Every structure is written in structure tokens, then in C-alpha cells.
Amino acid sequence: MATDRTHRPATSTRSRGIPEATVARLPVYLRALTALSERSVPTVSSEELASAAGVNSAKLRKDFSYLGSYGTRGVGYDVEYLVYQISRELGLTQDWPVVIVGIGNLGAALANYGGFASRGFRVAALIDADPAMAGRPVAGIPVQHTDALEKIISDNGVSIGVIATPAGSAQQVCDRLVQAGVTSILNFAPTVLSVPEGVDVRKVDLSIELQILAFHEQRKAGEDILPEGVIPDDETEPPVAPPADTVTKRPDPGSDGDRPAVMPA
């Protein structure tokens, strides 16, 4: 999902190539390990840790094998040691100043989110385009106006930016962030951002997640009615009129006409 942008075939970093899928799971393992650490559990087996992280043990062992041989056969993994190794691999042994742009409901929630500071992330600044917000403290940090964006970025050496603005301003904010030196962006605005080569973008879209759930939910409902049968298979004929010849056509809700087809943004 992330880092979609203009593909990255296998850009540099041939050495020590950790699969992207593995990288995405490291934070999950780290969280589970941290919990064990707090309970002073000294070692853990791949089976136990995998269970706590919600994956299967073979996958977990394979993942760890990319980092090195950090376990002990017949015993398991040393919790503290693994916490350190994963933290280091993820780059969490250093401090990452981040800026949050767009202090609306979501931006404010992000600013208040404890999960940032607890890892290596420090909210260096909150930025908003609304002059009325300027100076107002959110989560103990005064909101600054967008005008100062470039200065804030460079003064604080910020390389990670969080965009929580409305979709309309996201690309513009993104451009300014990148121009100012930000090379990683976490985007909450419902828009596809285009960025130059070398800049990473990850997207979090609340409504997309719900839509994916709805897809599966709908299917479940269908199964209740058709325990396994499934419609005779309509692969060939779409339930609704095919793309009417040429220009004129209309989405005729032939099937489960529930309500008008088109839905607003």
C-alpha cells in the first residue's frame, strides 16, 4: 500500500534488503515485546510471540531471520535484546521530529495521541492555515501559521510530516513540505499525493477501511441467504446493463436496487 508513488524497482539498498512486508510487521512485534518486557518476561518462543502479535510462528521466524540470528535454539528469543535490535532496525533509537499540518479534529487528535512520543517521535510543531488558530495551544503546543512552514521544517530538521488537512489543500501542503526538505509523509487527507522520487508517502484513509469492511460484510449477508450455492455465476452477463453503446448510458439498478446509485464525495 504505502510508498505507492512512481515505483521503486529496488532502489539502491540492495544490501540488507528487508522485505517491505516484514518491515510493516516489525512495529507489531515491537509492541508485543515491549509488553512482555514490562512484565519482566525474560525470553519468549516464536510461537508465543507470534500468537501475541497475531501472526503465525513460521512467518515471525522468517521475519527475524532477515534481521539476523537473534534467537537461541531450544530456548527462544531474549526479550530485551530483541526489543533493542528491532528498535534499532526501525530507526527508533533516534529522535524523529515531526510536524502535523492541519489542526482540525483529526490533527488535534493526532497531536494528543500518546503513541507518538512513546516511540521516537516528537511533535516539533503544529501548523494550520487558519490565522485564528495561531498561538492557540493544542496538546500543549502552540499552533503556528502555515506561513512559517518552511522555517519550522528547516529550524527543526524535520524530515517527517503528517498531513491532516482537507483534501483540497493536501497536495499544496505536500509540495511545500517536500520543497522544505521533508522526505516522508503520512497522509490522512483523502487524496492521492504526487511526490518526487525519493519521497515516501503512506496513506491512512478512514473511509477506505470502512469500505473494505463493507465489502466483506455484504458478502457475509449474501452467504446467509445462499449458504454456498452462490448465484449461477454471472461472469458473463453483468447484472446491470453493460456499458451502453457509446456515450449515453445510465446505471440502471437492476439488481438489489437499494437506493440511487451515485453517491457524493
Add this chain to the structure above:
Amino acid sequence: MATDRTHRPATSTRSRGIPEATVARLPVYLRALTALSERSVPTVSSEELASAAGVNSAKLRKDFSYLGSYGTRGVGYDVEYLVYQISRELGLTQDWPVVIVGIGNLGAALANYGGFASRGFRVAALIDADPAMAGRPVAGIPVQHTDALEKIISDNGVSIGVIATPAGSAQQVCDRLVQAGVTSILNFAPTVLSVPEGVDVRKVDLSIELQILAFHEQRKAGEDILPEGVIPDDETEPPVAPPADTVTKRPDPGSDGDRPAVMPA
């Protein structure tokens, strides 16, 4: 990534099996199409739409081919028609009542998020464990106490629940939601939820996303300094004791220059 839970071998739905990866992209296509629709663009080619959605055209065509042959060779896709087909496929032509549990900063932001209502989602209720919140309106909806959770779910026929509580209460809330009939959960709490077979869980974790970005960011920094070279020897001893008494295995010590912000050198 989503629907992690206890594996799903290839659950029913043999026919019309749309790949999970494709399902995850449909909402993105839908958004791009909706934008085109608002600009009254009648048709679009796979190339144009792919560009707007941030994917390549071959992937987009392949994705659409799973839905059916909705395009016209030599022309492209009819925007309105495709909007309808994708909406229907995702189950957005019906109304999905959802409940949000945990009305803190994030929960409130979610309640105010316009992206829900605009699709087929309707916030049926806001639920919080804090009695002081009860009755207080958030986003125009009165918050109700957790005690009423079961009744709310069944009265409204809710099948999708959003958890925005602290990690500590997430599993408990999840259990109650499932018990009450919810079969899809969007989890914002930083915890792995365990649910029975048949229940879908998708997770959104803000700090995990940042950690993934940090990983790549760290790597970029390393490349700047070490264009490809790797410091051969680096007897860096981790601050934490290596795997107990055992040998000092550790494969390839910090092969990439590590930025020791917390670590000795």
C-alpha cells in the same frame, strides 16, 4: 494486512472471487471516479484513471476485469457507470449503520469526519464508558453510556463497529460488540484483537505507520553518508546484553551506519 485474525484459508465465495488486493483498491478508484463525475467527465481511459488513482494502468485494467467487462475498447470506461458498479460491488448502495466506541480525541474526530456519511455509512451511535460524557453531544450525536451497548447494536441492526478506546479496554469492548452481533470491526486501539471465526477486523495504527516511515527515512540518511559502502568492522556492543550467556552471534553488526542517538559507539 487486514483481516488478520485466525487465518482464512479461502473461505467460501469460490465464485466471483475478487482478490483482496483488488478490493482494497476499489475505494481509491471510486474516489477518483467520483471526482471525475463531479466535473462531468463522461469517459476515462485506464491510463488516465490509473494516474489519478496512483497505480499503473495494467493493474487497474486487471482489477476491473474481475468485476466484469465494463469498458469499451478504443474508448475507455464510462465514468457514471463505473461509479455505480464499484459502489454496488463494495456494498455502498446500501446504508451501513456504525457505532463508534470510545469518544476521546480520536473518537470525536471520527464522529466529525465527513467521509463516513458521504459514503454509505451512518453513525448510529457514539458510546463511551465515562458517565460524564453521557448525553453530551458530539458532532450532533449524543454520547451514550457503554451499558447500553448491546441494546444499541441490536436496535439499530449495527454490524460494523469502530473501536477508538484506549488499548486496555479494546478487547473487552470488542468482545461485547461481537457478542451483540457486530461482525466487522475497525480498530484504532494499539492492540491485537482476537475475534471468533467470521468476524473481520481491520486495524489502523498511527504509530505503526510512522515507524515504517522512520525505517525508510533512516535508510535514506544512511545512504547519504554511505553511498553503498558498509562499514566492515563495527564491534558496536548493543546497550542491552546480548542473548544471555550464549555466544555473541549477531550476524552482521550495524552494516549500515547507525545514527547512535541513544547508543554507544
Add this chain to the structure above:
DNA sequence: GCCTGTGAATCGCTTCACAGCA
């Protein structure tokens, strides 16, 4: 000629199954 739809090749991740070692 142009653009969709799709078999075939490819790539990457997951899972298996067992060798290797404490």
C-alpha cells in the same frame, strides 16, 4: 489506430518441513 481484456511470465510473500544446534 486506439484502448480494453487477459493469458503467461514474473515477482514477492507465505508456508512447509526439516536440518542444525543448544
Add this chain to the structure above:
DNA sequence: TGCTGTGAAGCGATTCACAGGC
């Protein structure tokens, strides 16, 4: 004996490249 580490098989997703139809 118990559990890690890993080659190899398996599987799904992506990409290629071109046939098919407007």
C-alpha cells in the same frame, strides 16, 4: 528434546505483451 533458522515449495499479486474489438 525443543525451538530456531532456512531452503524449497506454494500461492497470490503484479507486470508484460498482445489478441480482440471499437
